[in-house]
Amino acid sequence: MKNQAISWEVKDGVIELRLHRAPSNELGSLSLQELEQFVAVLDDLERESHALIIHSQMSSGFCAGADLRELQERSSAMQTPRALEGVRGFLERIHRALNRIDASPLTTIASVHGVTFGGGLELALVCDLIIADKTTRFAFPELRLGLIPGFGGIPRLKRDVGNAVIRDLLLTGRSFNATKAQQIGLVSQVVAEGEALRTARATAAQLAKFDRYTAATAKRFIKPIPYDELKREIDIFCDLFSRPAVQQGLKKFVESKDAQPYLP
């Protein structure tokens, strides 16, 4: 299925979900709509597959996160209560889609490179394995806007790494590279520049040797989905979003001419 932002195909029992929205796969309403289309057919795709790979075709990276320009335009055009309603609705929809992929019985692999920030990191965290090339940088820069990650990032990161690492990422907003990400247990394999997808495909081929039911059972046992915390994250995000500082932060970011606007 070929769409404008997110496309997919099944090849040799592996679903490949491609992100290809310029400039850096920012996640906005178009991406969400197409992600929902993918999730709607996932039951059918899963019947003929044993693995799912999510990767980006954009040279800049896996995904730069939420589409802040769209978020700012949408929210500044509305009164606060309506803007909040819109943001909550958007978050609930993206959580539904990501929770569905998280709960997939298939083994899922994020093949990442370059910028993997905010919502991009949250999308990667949905997957069972992250394979990163050496150009990858991970960050949760949301605090610079007066927000926390809203697509399930913190509950899912808590599932995978220690609390001190999360505090470092979240409270400093700094980015770190693939080698560091592997040291802390976030990334399973680090490969040379441009080699992540090939490695993900080789890993997916290996997974085909295992019994599907056993693999799915093992995954359910070891990877619980933190539904309560995910719901709480939406509440906290919406509370923070209603503060004037957030509107100012969003406006400042989208109008920035700074060479390093991602810096907190």
Add this chain to the structure above:
Amino acid sequence: MPTAEQTLDEILNLAAAHFKVPREKLSPDDDFFKTLGIDSLQTLDLLTKLENHFRVELPDYELQGVNDFRTLASKIQVRL
């Protein structure tokens, strides 16, 4: 441990090779945003290259306001 001058020289060599700019066109006090013509994403790319090359971690907030190779070298030097 390399000297500060050696670190600076390595950064200039690395930047020249990565961004395909003749090495002789780069000077320690150049504004690298202007000389290399790089944007924020390419700056991140340079940061990753430097971290991998020198095997150090460089928190991006330490680089805020840094725009010349000499200051960049000093930030790396204290982490070697």
